[in-house]
Amino acid sequence: MAAHAHTHSPASPSERLLEPVWAQVMDITNEAEGISTYWLKFTDPAVEAAYTFEPGQFNMVYLPGYGEAAISISSNPADPTLVGHTIRFVGNVTRAISRLKVGDVVGVRGPFGSYWPMKEMEGHDVIIACGGIGLPPLRPAIYHIMNNREKFGKVYLLYGARTPKDLLYPTEFEEWERAGIQVQVTVDRADEDWQGQVGVVPMLFYRFRMDAPNSVVLTCGPEIMIRFVVYEGLARRVPAEQIYVSLERNMKCGQGSCGHCQLGPYFICKDGPVFRFDALQPYFNVEEF
Amino acid sequence: MPSDRSPEIGSTVSIQKHIFNALLEKLKTQGYEVVGPHVENETLVYAPIQKLEDLPRGYVTEQEAGSFRLVYTGHTRYFDVIPGAQSWKQFLFPSHANLFNLKKVNGAWEMETPKPTAPAYAFIGVRGCELAAIQIQDNAFLRSDFTDPIYRVAREKAFILAVNCMHPAGTCFCASMGTGPRVEGDADLTLTELEDVFLLNVGSELGRNILAGLPYESASAFVLNAANRGLERATLQMGRSMDTSDLPDLILNNLDHPHWRAIGERCLSCANCTQVCPTCFCWDATDTLSLDGNQTRRERVWDSCFNPGYSYQAGGNTRPTIHSRYRQWMSHKLGTWKVQYGTFGCTGCGRCITWCPAAIDITVEVADLRKEIR
Numbered sequence: 001m002a003a004h005a006h007t008h009s010p011a012s013p014s015e016r017l018l019e020p021v022w023a024q025v026m027d028i029t030n031e032a033e034g035i036s037t038y039w040l041k042f043t044d045p046a047v048e049a050a051y052t053f054e055p056g057q058f059n060m061v062y063l064p065g066y067g068e069a070a071i072s073i074s075s076n077p078a079d080p081t082l083v084g085h086t087i088r089f090v091g092n093v094t095r096a097i098s099r100l101k102v103g104d105v106v107g108v109r110g111p112f113g114s115y116w117p118m119k120e121m122e123g124h125d126v127i128i129a130c131g132g133i134g135l136p137p138l139r140p141a142i143y144h145i146m147n148n149r150e151k152f153g154k155v156y157l158l159y160g161a162r163t164p165k166d167l168l169y170p171t172e173f174e175e176w177e178r179a180g181i182q183v184q185v186t187v188d189r190a191d192e193d194w195q196g197q198v199g200v201v202p203m204l205f206y207r208f209r210m211d212a213p214n215s216v217v218l219t220c221g222p223e224i225m226i227r228f229v230v231y232e233g234l235a236r237r238v239p240a241e242q243i244y245v246s247l248e249r250n251m252k253c254g255q256g257s258c259g260h261c262q263l264g265p266y267f268i269c270k271d272g273p274v275f276r277f278d279a280l281q282p283y284f285n286v287e288e289f
Numbered sequence: 290m291p292s293d294r295s296p297e298i299g300s301t302v303s304i305q306k307h308i309f310n311a312l313l314e315k316l317k318t319q320g321y322e323v324v325g326p327h328v329e330n331e332t333l334v335y336a337p338i339q340k341l342e343d344l345p346r347g348y349v350t351e352q353e354a355g356s357f358r359l360v361y362t363g364h365t366r367y368f369d370v371i372p373g374a375q376s377w378k379q380f381l382f383p384s385h386a387n388l389f390n391l392k393k394v395n396g397a398w399e400m401e402t403p404k405p406t407a408p409a410y411a412f413i414g415v416r417g418c419e420l421a422a423i424q425i426q427d428n429a430f431l432r433s434d435f436t437d438p439i440y441r442v443a444r445e446k447a448f449i450l451a452v453n454c455m456h457p458a459g460t461c462f463c464a465s466m467g468t469g470p471r472v473e474g475d476a477d478l479t480l481t482e483l484e485d486v487f488l489l490n491v492g493s494e495l496g497r498n499i500l501a502g503l504p505y506e507s508a509s510a511f512v513l514n515a516a517n518r519g520l521e522r523a524t525l526q527m528g529r530s531m532d533t534s535d536l537p538d539l540i541l542n543n544l545d546h547p548h549w550r551a552i553g554e555r556c557l558s559c560a561n562c563t564q565v566c567p568t569c570f571c572w573d574a575t576d577t578l579s580l581d582g583n584q585t586r587r588e589r590v591w592d593s594c595f596n597p598g599y600s601y602q603a604g605g606n607t608r609p610t611i612h613s614r615y616r617q618w619m620s621h622k623l624g625t626w627k628v629q630y631g632t633f634g635c636t637g638c639g640r641c642i643t644w645c646p647a648a649i650d651i652t653v654e655v656a657d658l659r660k661e662i663r
Contacts, residue, residue, distance in 0.1 A: 015438045018388050018574055018587065019402055064391045064398055065578035065585045090603040105397065222604070250602040252574050252592075255435045259571030259592070260599060262621065264541075265628035270434075286544045288613035 018253065020062045020107025021047045025100055026082060031168050032161075035133065037074060037086045038097070040108065052080050054115035055140035056246060056274045060254050061085060061097070062107030069093040070251040070269070072137035073111065078147050083108075086136035086168065112254040114274045116141045116218055116244060124242075125153040125215040129229040131160045131201045134221030135168050137246050137273070141218060146179040153214065158204040160186040160225075164194045182208070202228035205236070212237045220246040227284075230277055243277035263289065295501035296491050302505040303486045303512055306367070309341045311503055316411045319499075321448055324380065325413035326370060333359055333373035335380075338413065345370045352458040352528075352639065355648030368414055368482045371458035374644055376567035377419055380410050381443045382426060386589045388574065393583040407443035415451045415476065417469025418461075418638040422567035423449075424474050428630040429570045439589070448495060451476035455519045459528035460639030462652055466533065468636040470523040481516040488516055529639065531652045532659070536633070537624035539659055544620065548658045553612020555647050560593035562641035562649075563618065568634045569593070594618050619651065 023040040030036050042048040053059075058072040069091060075084030089098040100106070118141065126145065130138050145152050157176065161167045164187050173183045184204045186197040197204070201221065215238050219229040226245055233243050249261035249268045256270035264283035266272060283289055296302045304312075316323050317339075325338040328345050338344065344367040351358040357373065389402040415423070423444075430440035454463070454470035463469030472479045477496035481488040488508050491497050563569040573592035578585045592599055594617045600607035608614050626634030635651070642650045 014434070015436050015441075017438060017589070019400065022398065065576050065582060067574065067576055088603065094603070107398075248602065248604070249607060250600050252572070256432075257430070257435060257437060257570075258573070259594070260573075262617070262625070264620075265625040282541070283544075288608050288610060289544060289616070 014255070016109075018068075018109070020060070020068075020109050022105050023083070023108045025102050025104045025106065028100070028102060031086060032166050034090070034098075035086060035088045035168065036098070037084050037136075038100070038106075039075070040083045040085065040106065041081065042108070043105065048081055051083070051111075053077055053083070053111035053140075055118060055144050056115035056137055057111035057113050058137070058254075058273065059083070059085065059108050059110030060112065060251070061087075061093070062109070063093055063096050063100075064107065066093050066096040068107075068109075068252070069097075070112075070248070070254065072246075072273075074136035074139045076143040076147075077140045078143065086133070086139075088133050109254060112269055114270075114272055116246075116274055117216070117276075118144050121216045122148075122151040123153065125211055126155045127158065127210065127215055127217045127233075128156065129158040129201055129204070129217060129219045129221075129225075131221030131225040132162065132166065133168075134219075134225070134246075135159055137220050138218060139169065142176060142181065145181065146176070149180055154211075155181045156208060156210075157181055157183045158186075158201055159183070160188070160199075160201040160204070160221075162188045164191055164196075184208070200228070201225050202232045205229075205232040210236060210238075213239070215242065217243045218246075219244070230284075240278040240281060241276060245275050245277055245280060246273045247275065247280075248273060295497050296505065296507075298491050298493065298497055301488055301490045301508040301513065302500065303488050303508045304503065304505045306341065306485065306487055308503055308505070309367075309487060312499060313338070313340060313413070315499055315503070316448065320409055321411035322408040323411045323413060326368075326372065328359065331359065333370060333375075335372075335375045335377065341367060344368065344414070349456070350458055352460045352643045354460065354642050354650045355645055357643050365484065366455075366482050368452045368480065369456050371454070371456070371461065372416065372419070372638070372640075374565045374640065376565065376638075376640070377412055377415060377423060378426065378567050378569075380407075380412070381423065381447070382430070382440055382570065382572075382591075384591045386439050388587045388589055390587070391585045405438045405442045407439075407446065409446040409448070410443065411448040411450065413450045414480075415449050415472075416454050416463075416638075417451070417472040417474070418454075418463040418466070418636040419567055420449065420451050420472055420474035420476060421463075421466075421468035421636040422638065425568045425630070425632055425634060425636065426570055428632070448499075449476045449478075450496075451479040451492075453479065453481040453516070453520055455482065455523050457523055457527050458639060458643075460642040460650075461527050461637065462529040462531050462639060463637035464524045464527045465529075465531040465652075466633060466635060466637035470527070471520050481519070483512060483515055483519070486512060488512060529642070529650075529652045531637065531655055533623075533633070535659070536655075537620075537627045539655070539662070540620050540624040543658065543662060544616065546658060546662070548654075548661055549612045549616045552615050552649065552654055553610060555649055556595075556611050556615045557647055558595045558597075558611045558614055559646060560595040561644045561646065563593035563595060564591065565640040565644045567638060567640070568622075568636065571599070573599075594621070619654065622651070623655065
């Protein structure tokens with residue numbers, strides 16, 4: 001498996017700096033409090049026809065007058081005509097997005113970045129460990145596995161949220177289970193109706209026996225969760241080369257040019273967001289780096 | 290003297306100083322916007338120049354950590370003055386650039402994208418450290434997978450007249466970084482100033498064409514020797530030095546060292562160092578919306594890793610402390626830059642030292658870090 005650069009290499013250098021293409025909001029799905037999925041369709045049929053993405057990639061979503069935000073793609077890569085972005089309304093741009101209605105138009109640039117190593121994962125067991133808003137960038141990987149289920153070994157989804165009400169896509173869990181994905185869910189704080197587990201995501205590693213040398217771990221979520229997921233993986237002898245981490249940083253360009261998203265030698269927008277853990281290891285535990 | 294005579298690429302010729310005006314005239318006739326060092330409002334800037342007399346003849350700069358003085362000594366040399374806060378970056382990578390404008394027409398956004406344009410600049414007096422800085426920015430902006438159109442348009446057309454540095458300033462350490470005082474990069478012409486002549490080394494066909502027809506003489510062994518001795522003297526007079534033998538490892542292996550916090554207590558996070566740095570390339574994009582909300586202008590502006598907003602995102606600020614921002618800056622310049630682009634992001638020009646209001650000196654900080662680790 002390549003160290004980190006699962007990226008498209010275009011034939012000639014791109015020269016589009018920040019000009020977006022336009023996409024219309026076709027539908028809005030409320031997922032949880034303060035989080036919705038926006039289903040976008042490119043207004044130019046030629047753009048729509050040419051658009052594909054890999055699980056784990058992101059788009060820069062632009063609202064004129066407000067600016068851009070890097071948003072991972074959360075929909076099925078087999079159907080790129082309707083591109084889903086699950087967005088938490090937390091910053092200037094995303095709060096403005098929360099006021100959009102079906103039929104409104106946004107700017108889009110992308111897709112950008114490296115992606116989950118779906119090809120290299122074939123024949124392996126897969127452990128997808130994520131927390132909160134870390135699930136959306138992994139949902140395309142889940143769909144890809146469902147579309148190609150026979151190519152993968154055992155598949156586990158370990159997912160956690162603050163409270164049961166914060167769980168994303170709960171209505172899909174059953175379908176994922178039926179497709180042979182073992183879904184383990186936990187919450188930090190239960191409510192009166194919650195029958196499931198309480199605790200943090202890394203604890204879910206104690207709930208099944210894994211074939212570590214043959215497993216690939218994919219993880220995304222709060223940095224502290226990622227840290228302990230990686231620790232649980234390594235502690236069970238999953239090689240660092242088989243642990244993949246998706247990171248986020250402030251981004252302005254998506255092309256490794258504006259400088260904002262640097263982590264050590266990497267531009268997270270182009271060398272990431274998906275990294276093989278051994279590439280991150282020297283910088284991962286450096287505070288505020 | 291036949292007027293179509295022109296020197297060979299690689300050769301060095303000498304001209305009388307007043308002939309330089311004919312060279313400038315020729316550049317202007319060929320459509321160049323000629324830019325060079327110039328004293329304006331009692332300081333040294335890079336600005337349009339018309340003639341030799343616009344250059345800062347008789348001036349020197351006295352530079353120390355947190356201190357810059359432009360002093361008139363009355364000497365007779367035109368290219369002796371070490372640059373001030375400005376660098377050629379402001380022409381190739383302007384601090385503000387319009388990316389596109391949007392206008393709402395019948396509820397839909399119409400985009401107007403100005404084609405990137407730039408004058409054909411002729412840069413007069415690019416020092417070795419500054420030419421190295423341009424080539425470092427080339428690596429950042431002109432990649433095989435992404436080319437910055439604004440930078441490319443200006444860079445492709447620029448004529449570069451470089452200058453060998455005979456009298457470095459107190460904050461200079463280009464000799465340590467291998468970028469000067471002798472010009473090492475690709476220039477169209479490289480000038481060395483002696484007391485009564487300019488030596489011009491021809492670096493390109495363009496440089497050759499500019500000299501064609503001007504009254505020049507082949508440089509004699511005597512003047513070439515004088516130039517070499519001057520450059521050797523300049524290397525010895527360099528105000529500062531930096532040991533790069535253990536870089537980038539010294540920095541990358543000690544990212545948790547307490548010395549970063551010690552620097553953070555002195556650093557004001559004012560971003561001066563990044564604004565004067567000729568290699569710093571970080572930028573931000575801003576929207577300026579009209580009051581009625583129907584028009585917006587999208588611009589690219591310089592940003593800095595010292596600005597609190599630089600690393601701010603929904604989950605919080607990646608680098609909330611000043612020491613973490615200073616560490617990002619210095620570990621990029623002298624560490625990770627090398628991994629990304631194969632060179633250091635520092636040319637030893639000394640601007641960050643001169644223009645730091647807290648007099649933080651990158652050469653001292655590297656040496657102190659090394660001392661504390663040993």
